[in-house]
Amino acid sequence: MSDAPASPPPMRGNLTEGPVLRTLLMFSVPTLLANILQSASGTINSIWVGRLIGEDALAATANANIVMFLISSAAFGFGMAGTVLIGQRFGARDIDGARRVFGTAIGFCFLLALIIAVVGYFVSPPLLKALGTPGDAYGLAVTYLRIIFLSMPFLMVSIVLTMGLRGAGDARTPLIFMIVTVVIDTIFNPLLIRGFGPVPPLGIAGSALSTMAASFISFLGMLAFTYAKDLPLRLRGPEVRYLIPAREELRFIITKGLPMGAQMLVMSASGVIMVSLVNQEGLVVTAAYAAAMQLFTYIQMPAMAIGGAVSAMASQFIGAKKWHELDGVTRAGIMINFVMTGVLTLLLLLLDRQALGLFLGSGSDAVPVGEHIQLVASWNFVLFGVTMVYSATMRAGGAVIIPLIIITIALYPVRLGFYYLTYHQLGADAIWYGFPVSAVASLVLGWWFYRYSNWRKHPRPESAEEAAEQAQADADPAGRMIPDL
Incomplete structure (x- = not known):
């Protein structure tokens, strides 16, 4: 009988197994499709706004989107940092550590987004004035931007959830729910702009509410799917405390x-x-x-x-x-x-x-x-x-x-x-x-x-498990549970 240690069992989402070229290609394609859908959704929304409301409304959304791009850049940065650290922990087979990073990223970005939503709602008028928003578009831009600001908490959390899943090797789930977002937004936009049934015409507010509703429904669906399929990053029981940002993980995400x-x-x-x-x-x-x-x-x-x-x-x-x-x-x-x-x-x-x-x-x-x-x-x-x-x-x-x-x-x-x-x-x-x-x-x-x-x-940064392991190894080198590879 061989004394060689048994190979660890295959792990769902592990990108270190199999041919590198094929694995990377299969992982890249869903991400590419999601990006295309996201851009196509923005183009379709612009068409609805321009055709159903007018050029002043289209100019209003363009000015508001400049502000939102600045904010989404921060969300992208924090989400990407979370992806890197989740990927490192996941590659080390430290699932608990990956969940700790994920919880920290979600908790931090949600709190940050709440602050941005409240402050942004009240500072929307001076922000748009500073951008030199044309007078005909100014009132519409304020309405649009304020609604988008109010949607920031779950928009930012959705970005972090998407990037966290990719860090754990899952690009398929974000693609599924990007399709959901695009379909809902494409249908709701003209309906809410022009009104239907008991719903009155909402104009540019309808376009913003459509985007808000589509993002919220998609976020809830992705969250429910994560738990229903028991995906690796789901937090259960005592793991929910990971939503309180941990110092080392938070420092990594911010820096x-x-x-x-x-x-x-x-x-x-x-x-x-x-x-x-x-x-x-x-x-x-x-x-x-x-x-x-x-x-x-x-x-x-x-x-x-x-x-x-x-x-x-x-x-x-x-x-x-x-x-x-x-x-x-x-x-x-x-x-x-x-x-x-x-x-x-x-x-x-x-x-x-x-x-x-x-x-x-x-x-x-x-x-x-x-x-x-x-x-x-x-x-x-x-x-x-x-x-x-x-x-x-x-x-x-x-x-x-x-x-x-x-x-x-x-x-x-x-x-x-x-x-x-x-x-x-x-x-x-x-x-x-x-x-x-x-x-x-x-x-x-x-x-x-x-x-x-x-x-x-x-x-x-080391996870708590790795730190404890290292301390044990320092005291007794033969006691290290996972050898260096």
């Missing part, structure tokens, strides 16, 4: 989450600057750029989805102390990105006139300008995706400042510097060529930091 959220803000601010530069080129160029950006939103989705999947998968490998496998995860992510983003970019270039015509009309003077923008700038998202993979792996190891440095350098000194240095020679092309130039810079920086920096040495 790692803030830089991740800041990265979203850096990208958003860069986008605002780019729009201001494009606006100087006239109405036709601005319209072409607006249409191109609508298409770019979908091109970059594979990179975003793959980055999130790589981060969750790498976190589990780190938790399992399989650091030597991380390069394989990174290579697999790069390969999938090249195929997905590359094929999508090629399709867009082949069908660019038809795609741009959906937004501009086939006879618009802006279509040829949009085609030129696509030809010059669209392929940069393939390189951007590679940088996302490098950054995702480093984030899984706890290195969150490095990705922030990379994106900041690429978007500001490089992209804006290229624009100001070459504008007199290239004109508006200085804007479009800035995209691939900054993408190359971010790729080089990402590769260099991944290859040569000390990101693999970033420690992760």
